[in-house]
Amino acid sequence: MSLRSEATPSSIGPGQDGTTLVIEWADGHVxxxxxxxxxxxxxxxxxxDEMTGRKILRPDDVDEGVYPLEISYVGRYALRFDWSDGHGTGIYPFxxxxxxCPCMLCASRAS
Ligand SMILES: [Zn+2]
Ligand SMILES: [Zn+2]
Incomplete structure (x- = not known):
């Protein structure tokens, strides 16, 4: 496996206005x-739900002001976030x- 895969974040941090998280990818995508x-x-x-893949968590369950206290790498394939609401078991593969990614480019690719 190559670390230079396009789906590898080269940096992650808060956006300029402080309300977003910005992930920069190895291929330059943001x-x-x-x-x-x-x-x-x-x-x-x-x-x-592991069996059905259905989301248990609902938008109302998550505080709008939630933010990551800590972001750590899991091996070379994922990130783990420790959230301000105490949740921290989610492992997010790159x-x-x-x-x-909600950008227009990715949205058009996904469809
Ligand atoms: Zn979770
Ligand atoms: Zn995108």
Missing amino acids: TELTPWSLRLACPCAGCV EYLRRL
């Missing part, structure tokens, strides 16, 4: 997300994160 949408997309067994 993903800007709200921490809220990222928290809502948590793929752990507590937030998504490719999953990339698919969450």
Whole structure:
């Protein structure tokens, strides 16, 4: 596996206005997300039903002001977020994160 894969973040941090998280990818692509949408997309067994893939977590369950206290790498394939609401079991594979990118370019690719 190559670390230079396009689905590898080269940096992650807060956006300029402080309300978003910005992920820069090895291929130069930039993903800007709200921490809220990222928290809502948590793929752990507590937030998504493992058997059906259905989301258990609902938008109302997540505080709009949620933010990551800590972001850590899991091996070479994923990131783990420790959220301000105490949740921290979600492991977000890079490719999953990339698919969450809400930009026009990625949205048009996904369809
Ligand atoms: Zn979760
Ligand atoms: Zn994108």
